[in-house]
Amino acid sequence: MSAFIDFSAETxxxxxxxxxxxxxxxxASEYLCKxxxxxxxxxxxxxxxxxxDTAGLQILLLARSLRTPANVPVSLVNPSDAVRDVMELAGLEQTQ
Structure with a gap:
């Protein structure tokens, strides 16, 4: 199965x-950069x-390091169990 990525500029x-x-x-990196x-x-x-996996984790860490034009960090929200498990295994703080 592949990823489906959707961006809403409105939200x-x-x-x-x-x-x-x-x-x-x-x-995923291309979508994130766009x-x-x-x-x-x-x-x-x-x-x-x-x-x-670790490649996906790198994309999430990149996203978490970004800041909006108002200098507010981009947030990672609603982590699935798969995301929580990897973040915990890597010793990283939880997403929102």
Missing amino acids: GCLAVHGELTIYQANT AFGSGELRHVDLAGVTEL
């Missing part, structure tokens, strides 16, 4: 559904992530 939400692994990392470049990205919704 500032980049939603990820499906796997976020090495096989989707390039596409959404960030729009100046509208506010948060990344992870409720639909079914699998996460």
